[in-house]
Amino acid sequence: MARILVVDDSPTEAHVLKGMLEKNGHTVTTAPDGESGIAKAKEEKPELILMDVVMPGLNGFQATRALTKDPETQNIPIIIVTTKDQETDRVWGLRQGAKDYITKPVDEAELVNKMNMALAG
Secondary structure: OOEEEEEOOOHHHHHHHHHHHHHOOOEEEEEOOHHHHHHHHHHHOOOEEEEOOOOOOOOHHHHHHHHHHOOOOOOOOEEEEEOOOOHHHHHHHHHOOOOEEEEOOOOHHHHHHHHHHHHHO
């Protein structure tokens, strides 16, 4: 299955997502903020990134933009996973280069479906 990077400053959220993903056969690494998420993405070249938005330092929108503009990481699909449920946030996230946008609490079936679509290209 896929190698997935979860970027989320909440250890609880990261743990919940990791559990869902591993149950579905994926390999998961985590990063606690945007800066380390970018570093891990460059180092590990995951097949997919799940990105929180509200984090200290570099937020998820900024990290997504940085990753999608960098030739080293621009082909890694990013799905934003956040509590921000306004349509303007969703549009902005997709404008930063994210392939999809999911609001928390995450529905496992929706997550798996969107991940499969993002991984398929």
